[in-house]
Amino acid sequence: MKAKIILFSITMIAICSFSGCTKVTPWQKGNLAKPHMAFDPDPLDRKFTQHIYDSKEGVSGGASLAGSGCGCN
């Protein structure tokens, strides 16, 4: 039984240690700051596409939400 417990705990620790989750440190966030990682990499292009959409549909607005982005509003 003792061997089973040891094996179980080693497995649990191994699962925690070798999981895909890793802490991205602040100095490693350069890739996240690249333009192609942005949700909206080209604001001008988005505005243009939105204008075409608005003309086609005959309506405008509602494409974005107001708020601080903190999820508190």
Next chain:
Amino acid sequence: MSLHIGTFNMKKFIFTSLVASFLVLNNASAVEQGEKAPLFQARTSTGKIVDLQRNKSKVILIDFWASWCAPCRKTLPWLNELHKNLHTKGLEIITLSVDREKKDAEKLLENVKPLYSVGFDQDGTIASLYNIPSMPSSYLIKDGKVISVFHNFGDGFEKKIEETILKELNS
């Protein structure tokens, strides 16, 4: 299935193991005020070595920056002003770029034309030593000890940092 094996509580054991492994994996803590400043050496773009040990007796401002970090880009020209004003009074500024690509940092430096020392920490070794919690981060060091730590420079950070440095230079 019962998880109780005699007096041994399996649930408690699993929980403790998980907490322990989590703590082991996240044991690094950031360098705080009052702690000994980790020593380092970094190479500059001209091949010179920036050595913290050599400047140990001075008041040193270490600034971690990257070309992709917007607040850092604002800080670099201001550090030139700070160097102009306070270098003669005994302030040594050492900035460390954590850019993976050295050319990205050098491109930015072409515009900034730094008067202070710029070292490169491409693999993040020094950043790991200090375990910086955010970008930009600055450490004011005197006699090998961290006097002040500055993170997330907001409005009016220049005045706050300059006042702290002046206080240390005059003490």
